[in-house]
Amino acid sequence: MKVAVDILKPHIQSSLYTLRALKEVNDYVFQFGLLNRVSSFFDQPLRNPELAKRYQKDLLNEVWKTIKWDRDNIIKGIYPASVIKHRSLWQKTQGMVKILMDYPQVISRRKKNQTLIQKESSDQFPDYFTRAFHFQSDGYLSKKSAELYEQQVDILFTGLSDIMRRSFFPFLARSLPRDRHLNILEMACGTGRGTEMLREVFPNASFTLNDLSPHYLEYAKDKFKDLNGFKYINGEADKLNSLEDKSFDVTFHIYLFHEIPQETRIAVLEEQIRLTKDDGFIIICDSLQTRDRPEWKEVLEDFPKRYHEPFYRNFLEDDFKPMASELGLTLVHEQKVLLTKCLIFKK
Ligand SMILES: C[S@@+](CC[C@H](N)C(=O)[O-])C[C@H]1O[C@@H](n2cnc3c(N)ncnc32)[C@H](O)[C@@H]1O
Secondary structure, eight states: OHHHHHHHHHHHHHHHHHHHHHHHHHHHHHHHHHHHHHHHHTTOOSSOHHHHHHHHHHHHHHHHHHHHHHHHHHHTTSSOGGGOOOOOHHHHHHHHHHHHHHHHHHHHHHHHTOOBOOOTTGGGSOGGGSBOGGGOTTTTOSHHHHHHHHHHHHHHTTTOHHHHHGGGHHHHHHHSOTTSOOEEEEESOTTTHHHHHHHHHOTTOEEEEEESOHHHHHHHHHHTTTOSSEEEEESOTTOOTTSOTTOEEEEEEESOGGGSOHHHHHHHHHHHHHHEEEEEEEEEEEEOOGGGOGGGHHHHHHHHHHSOOTTHHHHHHOOHHHHHHHTTOEEEEEEEETTEEEEEEEO
């Protein structure tokens, strides 16, 4: 009997994982469809219907590969199943209601191509930041924006954004002992989704979270309020002067580079080099770039046509490998997961 259970267990786990993942995708496909209908009614479709049709088979194939990749990592114990942080149906419904209530403003901004935000405190931020990224209300500068953010990203990536964020987890899980005390820095953490999942892999680690938006950082802080060993720094990722040289085993950021100008990307990487220990890891995790999948060029280029992403076009062509090499870094790992790629460097 025990032998039979042992044989069947991975198959049952695997089927349960797949069912949950497919349900998650289905929930967000529904939400995307709803928003797209509303947007299309106002002549602002969220995707190019012709492109969506042409690339549908290819993308569905990749979605399936993505789910299998994550499932295998969990079944093989590379990272624990607790990294999965699905919202309940009730949370999704509440979130969707809030998103729909805010949506007339988003559509109006998109129609007028209104890309800047007016904030009384905007002087304290660099110009590139005080924008209505994605045409979202208040850009990154309000509590409301922080509250809507995670679900909006999940809608955009049909429930697969967390799996993409986990692209560098298998490498770290294999390379670093989980019982060792580690110091990990997440720059531009947003609402803290990356750390929320990574702490399941490294429960003994101390995490420092940084973001330029005080509201997003506050949201993350609230999430981790019952946990010890967390520090928070509000400010620019390339100016973390209060942190000591070589004090982190890992420094990473997720979806930062496509939202900042090229010179700021270099400055952030330099700051990562300053802050990371000699045997530590420096991680860039962001969107795929054109050279990663030239056949998806049109799909990637369609994104900034519909969402305000002023630096994305430049990002698509930027090349971080020579940039890192000039700064003395060696690429030790690269992983692509659906529309995301992580690059992991050592000094
Ligand atoms: C696309 S969001 C990604 C957030 C989060 N990493 C995630 O996985 O969802 C970009 C984040 O970068 C932050 N940000 C932009 N420029 C920054 C800078 N110079 N320094 C620190 N954070 C910055 C924004 O406030 C926002 O939270």
